[in-house]
Amino acid sequence: MSLTIKKAKRINDLPPYLFAEIDRRKREALGRGVDLIDLGIGDPDIPTPATVVEKLLEGASRPVNHRYPSSSGMPEFRQAVTDWYKTRFGVSLDPGKEVCSLIGSKEGIGNMAVAFVDPGDVVLVSSPCYPVYHIGTAFNGGTNYFLPLKKENKFLPDLDAIPAEVAKRAKLLWINYPNNPTAAVADKDFYQRVVAFANKYNVIVCHDAAYTEMGYDGYRPMSFLEVDGAREVGIEFHSLSKTFNMTGWRIGMAVGNPEIVGGLAQAKSNLDSGIFQAVQEAGIEALRLGDQIVEPSRKIYQERRDILVDGLRAVGLECEKPKATFYVWVSCPKGLSSADFATKLLDEAGVVTTPGNGFGDAGEGYVRFTVCVDKERLREVAERIRRVKL
Numbered sequence: 562m563s564l565t566i567k568k569a570k571r572i573n574d575l576p577p578y579l580f581a582e583i584d585r586r587k588r589e590a591l592g593r594g595v596d597l598i599d600l601g602i603g604d605p606d607i608p609t610p611a612t613v614v615e616k617l618l619e620g621a622s623r624p625v626n627h628r629y630p631s632s633s634g635m636p637e638f639r640q641a642v643t644d645w646y647k648t649r650f651g652v653s654l655d656p657g658k659e660v661c662s663l664i665g666s667k668e669g670i671g672n673m674a675v676a677f678v679d680p681g682d683v684v685l686v687s688s689p690c691y692p693v694y695h696i697g698t699a700f701n702g703g704t705n706y707f708l709p710l711k712k713e714n715k716f717l718p719d720l721d722a723i724p725a726e727v728a729k730r731a732k733l734l735w736i737n738y739p740n741n742p743t744a745a746v747a748d749k750d751f752y753q754r755v756v757a758f759a760n761k762y763n764v765i766v767c768h769d770a771a772y773t774e775m776g777y778d779g780y781r782p783m784s785f786l787e788v789d790g791a792r793e794v795g796i797e798f799h800s801l802s803k804t805f806n807m808t809g810w811r812i813g814m815a816v817g818n819p820e821i822v823g824g825l826a827q828a829k830s831n832l833d834s835g836i837f838q839a840v841q842e843a844g845i846e847a848l849r850l851g852d853q854i855v856e857p858s859r860k861i862y863q864e865r866r867d868i869l870v871d872g873l874r875a876v877g878l879e880c881e882k883p884k885a886t887f888y889v890w891v892s893c894p895k896g897l898s899s900a901d902f903a904t905k906l907l908d909e910a911g912v913v914t915t916p917g918n919g920f921g922d923a924g925e926g927y928v929r930f931t932v933c934v935d936k937e938r939l940r941e942v943a944e945r946i947r948r949v950k951l
């Protein structure tokens with residue numbers, strides 16, 4: 562006798578994994594001993610600042626931290642988030658009601674749909690985008706409506722193009738600036754239009770602000786909550802992952818409207834038991850030091866960005882120099898699809914990138930490069946691509 566094992570419909574209904582082919586070719590090349598330069602991953606290669614690591618070591622040995630934490634975060638962590646928002650953005654928050662810790666922002670983003678989406682609800686999601694927004698909808702029986710991000714609109718969604726009957730059924734609107742994967746940025750004018758749209762159609766705005774600290778040439782991306790009326794309609798997701806090179810630690814936060822943050826916290830309290838307190842103590846230290854520990858990596862990423870972009874342009878490829886994020890969104894040469902171009906780069910140059918359509922149909926025609934390798938390796942990228950016949 563053996564069990565008949567059948568996965569849930571939500572799993573079987575997952576869209577095909579578009580990176581599977583690239584992954585297979587990457588493993589094959591590694592197997593052949595090819596010296597790959599991997600610009601596919603969006604994961605900092607720079608270590609977490611040593612002072613932050615110290616705090617974890619101290620905190621790990623204190624028995625009080627060995628017990629269950631609270632799901633929505635230690636009061637001291639929520640206070641540190643509040644202080645950071647005040648210093649960085651001039652935004653005042655109530656740490657008791659308007660801040661919730663997250664086990665990485667991915668967790669909170671996924672649980673937004675648990676908290677707010679019923680079957681039949683529409684969720685407005687950009688294409689291309691960070692996939693968790695629409696997976697959350699799908700796992701909870703909602704319907705995604707995709708908003709294409711187009712170059713002619715500076716990769717901002719065109720809210721006026723959303724049919725009224727769709728907007729009326731919409732529960733959530735996901736936005737993410739500075740943006741993964743396009744590296745586009747948003748200004749106050751865009752956020753004001755988002756607030757007006759949210760009020761008109763009674764839609765909760767979810768802003769994923771994972772990259773606000775990775776701005777270059779003096780550019781400081783703003784928080785959605787800086788805009789008048791944002792707090793009445795929105796929640797903002799932030800993460801220590803990219804800001805402080807802490808992707809492995811799993812710590813982030815959601816802030817904003819108390820009812821929305823409270824709804825997410827309620828869903829979470831039924832599913833998880835929060836973040837190891839020693840990690841929260843380390844997070845407090847990171848937030849307290851803020852720019853002091855962000856600036857060194859910002860400098861490194863900016864220098865790498867310049868090397869990569871200048872190199873790609875020198876070999877005839879077309880891309881903007883990003884004002885923020887560690888991504889470069891590169892147009893495919895004429896006649897090549899995203900998959901063709903990414904495959905060619907991998908097979909003929911040993912350079913791993915991510916095909917843009919993997920982030921959504923509207924990402925077709927682009928590939929995403931990251932700058933998560935050191936500058937010597939990045940210099941080599943253009944040299945290798947120069948030898949490829951495009």
Ligand SMILES: *Cc1c(COP(=O)(O)O)cnc(C)c1O
Pocket residue numbers: 603664665666667668691737741769771799800801802803808811812813
């Ligand atoms: C990396 C990333 C996240 C996830 O961050 P974690 O806090 O590590 O879960 C969220 N949103 C975007 C757009 C990202 O690129």
